Amino acid sequence: MAVHDKSAEAELKGVAADTLVSSPVPSKSSDNQDEDYAIQAKPQRKWQSYVWDTLDKSPQERKFLFKLDAAVLTFGSLGYFIKYLDQININNAFVSGMKEDLGLYQNQLNYMQTCWTVGYVIGEIPSNMILTRVRPSIWIPTMELIWTVLTMCLSRCNSASSFYALRFVIGLAESTFYPGMVYVIGSWYRRDELAKRSCIFHTSSAIGSMISGYLMAGVYHLGGKGGLKGWQWLFIVDGIISLPVAISGFFLLPDVPEITRAWYFSPTEREYAKKRMEFEGRANRAPYTKAKFKKIFTSWKIYALTALYITFNNAGSGITQPTFAQYLKASTDPKYTISQINTYPTTTYAVQIVSTLIYAWTSDSVFRGARWPPIVVGGLICIVCYSSLAVWNIPVGWQWTCYILAGCGGGMSGLCMAWAHEICSDDNEERAVVTGTMNEMAYVFQAWLPLVVWQQIDAPRYYKGFVTSACLNAGMIISALVVRVLWKRAQAKTRKQAELA
Incomplete structure (x- = not known):
C-alpha cells in the first residue's frame, strides 16, 4: 500500500496529520462488478460525522462499515447482553x-x-492468547454455549456449595467473551470509529x-410452576434467551481481517479490510517469541493501562453489588415489593447507558x-x-440520586479499551496481551476486594465499600492522567524518530 507523504506516515503511528491520503485497493473480482475502494484520511471532518462517523466517508466505505457493524456490533452487543444477564442474575x-x-x-x-470471579480470572489471558491462534468465530460461540447450559443448571442447585462450583465454571467460560x-x-475499526463502537458494545452490559x-x-410470578420457585425460573429463562445468541456467533463473527472468511464480505471487501488496518498501523498476527514477551512486559503500556482498568473496574463495584436493591429491601417506611426492589435499581443502569454514549x-x-x-468527569x-453514601445520614432524595x-x-x-488499542496498535500480540491483562487484573482485585x-x-450501609469506591475513582483519574x-x-519520540529517518 502506497502512502504519499510523511504526515500520513506519522498518522499511522498516532501522530496528527493534516493531509488527504488515498490508497486504492484494486478489485479482484473477475467481472469487475466490485468498485475500487479507497482509504482516506480527511483534513477536516464534516458536521455529519459527529453524528455518526461513516456519514462523511465514501459510499464504498459506508457499505463496508454497514456490513461490519451489522455483524460485529449485533453479535457483540447481544453476546455482552447475555453475559451480564447470566452474570448478574x-x-x-x-x-x-x-x-x-x-x-x-x-x-x-x-x-x-x-x-x-476466580474462574473468570483464570481464563482471561489464556483465552486471549488462544484467540490469536484459533478463529474467534469458533472459540467465542462455543464458550457461550457452555455457559448458557450451565446457567440453566443453576436452577437445580439446592445448596451454597453447588452454586460455588457452577459459578466457578460459568466464570471460566464467560472469561472468553469480553x-x-x-x-x-x-x-477491525480505525481510530475515529473505535470509541463509539466500543462504547455501544459496552452499553449492552x-x-x-x-x-x-x-x-x-416478571418470572417471580412463575413460582410454583413445574415445582420451581420464581428465582429458579430466572436461570432457565436466561438460558433460553442466551441460546440463539450463542449459536448466531458461528455465522456472524468475521474473525479478524487477515483470516476472515465472512460470507457477507466480497473478496474485494476482505482485501479492503486488511488495507484499512495497514493504513491505521494495526499490526497483523505474529508468533509469540521470547523477545516479544520481553518487549511487552518491559513497556510502560501494560502496567499503566492495567492500573487504569483496575481502578475503573473496582471503583464501580458499588453498582455491581446489589447495594441499591438491599437498601430498598431493608427499608420499612415505606416497605417495597419484590417487583420494586428488582426494578427501581435499573435506573442506575439507565444512567450508565446514557453516560456511556455521551462519553463516546x-x-x-x-x-x-x-x-x-x-474518564475524569465520570x-x-x-x-x-x-462520598455522600458513605456519610449515609443524608436526605432520602439525595440518597436515591x-x-x-x-x-x-x-x-x-x-x-x-479503545485507548489501549490505539496505544498498542503496532503490535497485535501486545494488544491482545495488554487488553487481556487489563481485564484479568481488574478481576483479580474483584475476586477478593468485595470480601x-x-x-x-x-x-x-456498606461504609467501607462506599469509601473504597470514592478512593478508587480518585485513583482512576490519576491513572488516566499518567x-x-x-x-x-x-508519540513525541515516534515523531522525532520519523523526522530523523
Whole structure:
C-alpha cells in the first residue's frame, strides 16, 4: 500500500496529520462488478460525522462499515447482553427468595461472586492468547454455549456449595467473551470509529443488568410452576434467551481481517479490510517469541493501562453489588415489593447507558479523540456520589440520586479499551496481551476486594465499600492522567524518530 507523504506516515503511528491520503485497493473480482475502494484520511471532518462517523466517508466505505457493524456490533452487543444477564442474575435471585429458601444469611453471596470471579480470572489471558491462534468465530460461540447450559443448571442447585462450583465454571467460560470481543473489535475499526463502537458494545452490559431486574420481577410470578420457585425460573429463562445468541456467533463473527472468511464480505471487501488496518498501523498476527514477551512486559503500556482498568473496574463495584436493591429491601417506611426492589435499581443502569454514549460521542468530537477527559468527569461525579453514601445520614432524595448517578462510573470501559488499542496498535500480540491483562487484573482485585469491603453482613450501609469506591475513582483519574503523559511522550519520540529517518 502506497502512502504519499510523511504526515500520513506519522498518522499511522498516532501522530496528527493534516493531509488527504488515498490508497486504492484494486478489485479482484473477475467481472469487475466490485468498485475500487479507497482509504482516506480527511483534513477536516464534516458536521455529519459527529453524528455518526461513516456519514462523511465514501459510499464504498459506508457499505463496508454497514456490513461490519451489522455483524460485529449485533453479535457483540447481544453476546455482552447475555453475559451480564447470566452474570448478574445471582443478585436478583438472591433478593427474590433464594436467600430465604436456601438459608444464605452469612456471606454466601460474596463467595458465589468470588467463585465466578476466580474462574473468570483464570481464563482471561489464556483465552486471549488462544484467540490469536484459533478463529474467534469458533472459540467465542462455543464458550457461550457452555455457559448458557450451565446457567440453566443453576436452577437445580439446592445448596451454597453447588452454586460455588457452577459459578466457578460459568466464570471460566464467560472469561472468553469480553476480552475476546474487545480484541475482535479492535482488529477491525480505525481510530475515529473505535470509541463509539466500543462504547455501544459496552452499553449492552448495562442493558443486560437492567433486563435481569425486569425479568426477575416478571418470572417471580412463575413460582410454583413445574415445582420451581420464581428465582429458579430466572436461570432457565436466561438460558433460553442466551441460546440463539450463542449459536448466531458461528455465522456472524468475521474473525479478524487477515483470516476472515465472512460470507457477507466480497473478496474485494476482505482485501479492503486488511488495507484499512495497514493504513491505521494495526499490526497483523505474529508468533509469540521470547523477545516479544520481553518487549511487552518491559513497556510502560501494560502496567499503566492495567492500573487504569483496575481502578475503573473496582471503583464501580458499588453498582455491581446489589447495594441499591438491599437498601430498598431493608427499608420499612415505606416497605417495597419484590417487583420494586428488582426494578427501581435499573435506573442506575439507565444512567450508565446514557453516560456511556455521551462519553463516546464527546470523546470523538468535543475532545477530538482524547479519551481521558470523559474518564475524569465520570470519576468526579462518582466521588461525590460514593462520598455522600458513605456519610449515609443524608436526605432520602439525595440518597436515591447518589445510587442512580453512580451509574456514570460504569460506562468508561469502552474508552479505556479503545485507548489501549490505539496505544498498542503496532503490535497485535501486545494488544491482545495488554487488553487481556487489563481485564484479568481488574478481576483479580474483584475476586477478593468485595470480601473485605462489601461484606453482606454490612448491608445496606456498606461504609467501607462506599469509601473504597470514592478512593478508587480518585485513583482512576490519576491513572488516566499518567497514561496521557506517557502516551504523549511516546508519540513525541515516534515523531522525532520519523523526522530523523
